[in-house]
Amino acid sequence: MKRLFAYLILVVGLAAALPATAADLVVSRAALEDKAATLTISDVVGRDFVPVGATLSRGVSNSAFWIRLRVQAPAEGSRVVLFIRQPFLNEIRLYEADAGDPRSWRTRVTGNYYPYGERDRARNSLGFIVNVPPSGATFYLRLKTRSASQLSVSALTPDEADRQDTRFDLMEVIFVTAMLLLFLWAAQSYLLDRQPVVGLFALHQAMYTLFGVAITGYLAPFIPAGFPRLAEWSTAGPYCAVSFTTLLFCRALFKPYEPPPLLMRGLDLFLLVFPLELAAMALGYTPATMVVNAILIRISWWYFIVMAFTLRKEHAPSRRVLQLVFVTVTLVFTVFWFTSRSSQAGTNINIGRQVLIVNGMFIGCLFAMVLNARLRRLLQEAQQSAMELILTQKTLELERTLKEEAELQARTDYLTGMFNRRHFIELADHELARALRYRRPLSLLMIDIDRFKTVNDTWGHSTGDTVLQEVSLLIREAMRDADIVGRMGGEEFAALLVETDTEQAMQVAQRLCAAVADAVIVSPQDVPVQVTISLGLAGLKGRNINFDRLLHEADMALYRAKQEGRNRIAYSD
Secondary structure, three states: OHHHHHHHHHHHHHHHHOOOOOOOOEEEEEEEEEOOOOOOHHHHHOOOOEEOOOEEEEEEOOOEEEEEEEEOOOOOOOEEEEEEOOOOOOEEEEEEEOOOOOOOEEEEEEOOOOOHHHOOOOOOOEEEEEEOOOOOEEEEEEEEOOOEEEEEEEEEOHHHHHHHHHHHHHHHHHHHHHHHHHHHHHHHHHHHHOOHHHHHHHHHHHHHHHHHHHHOOOOHHHOOOOOHHHHHHHHHHHHHHHHHHHHHHHHHHHHHHOOOHHHHHHHHHHHOHHHHHHHHHHOOOHHHHHHHHHHHHHHHHHHHHHHHOOOOOOOOOOHHHHHHHHHHHHHHHHHHHHHHOOOOOOOOOOHHHHHHHHHHHHHHHHHHHHHHHHHHHHHHHHHHHHHHHHHHHHHHHHHHHHHHHHHHHHHEOOOOOOEOHHHHHHHHHHHHHHHHHHOOOEEEEEEEEOOHHHHHHHHOHHHHHHHHHHHHHHHHHHOOOOOEEEEEEOOEEEEEEEOOOHHHHHHHHHHHHHHHHHOOEEOOOOOEEOOOEEEEEEEOOOOOOOHHHHHHHHHHHHHHHHHOOOOOEEEOO
């Protein structure tokens, strides 16, 4: 963004520094107003004209205006270009005395109502090529236009006229380049952030660029012959669209600051003027539309200042910055409006285009800075929100992990990793209910390590813990994944064998009993330890009993296995 502003400032500097003066061969200028627009050249030749400056400026009028020019001969040759600065004028008719008969007049016409290909010079500026004798010549121009009656005409040599057109072309390139840079920045920012206010700024830049191209005559080659009103609309349409998009943009800009609702409704009323302007142009009231739009622009900018000083909520950029921007822009516009009414404003024939560039650049850059500040604030808020979201997600993940760990600890034995007694019974109850519902076999094994107290007393509790872990591992290895195993407390374990009758459960018990008896367990002190287990087996056998009853039967069978000498399996009768 800083590089963009630096480049734009350079562009404005180049536009302001372009050579502005030209060797004007006009000796004197005088004007006559024809209010009825009925006078002919014969009528006006003998009348008194009022001296005027370099620019005749009369605003929108139904009158025709006659300009009398006394032109001196150039230093070399006789060809002179009557160079007209305003390309938006509808009709300018030239009257020059016939060399053979000074009392008769030859006439030619130009203006944006007439085909581009019929101009004396194939350039965007209007004008006539005339011959001036050494003694000088007098020419009459009749101006009749539906646009503002503002005429600046100079008498230049052909080379100087070409140089002036080249300067205009360069200024137009500068203007379009600068406006497109702002437009592309806004369009890219809108595509990235999807902020409506940025999109409206891009739309405003596009309309202002189109208006600048139209008002300087660069659309003339593209307007087909035979459609004079199209030339008028090509300027009036973008002019009205500029004020409309300005209102849309400023409305979106003010909205986050919560201005008074009454003032926002006032903006909505201003917006309704645009469709009325389009309707008026379609009905042929383009001059009145231009006047209304000019008044709307002047009122709306002072209205923006009122809104800027009544904002009720702080936002980015600050309200003070917004107030400064709108006061500055409005004052610049006001100075331009007053100076443009001066009849001497056309002394420098480049000034109108320079004002177009500087105004567009100045306002565009100020609003781009405002939007850039807002986008940076939104980016910071988005980054902060993203960080907060990441932290929230990580917190939730940590809480979920801790919850899962707590739930796991609540249902498992910390030493062996088996289900604890409570969770084992919950799962066993569920499987028993399923077996009873579908009449499926089910068996329960109660397992106890023989003489475990002696292990603790002889080799210590660390060795006892190792024995518990190794025996639990052997139990899990002997079972299937569908079976449920758990530590019931101390050195006692349980295994629920689903879909298994007592004969199959007896085979599993025998394998497990042999595996434990054959296993050599190495204690933390590297001492080999061997233990045995006793098992009690109880089966469902088609009975409708609860789990407490089944557990009691397996316990009693285990007790009998202990009584019968340990390291064996007892079956519940």
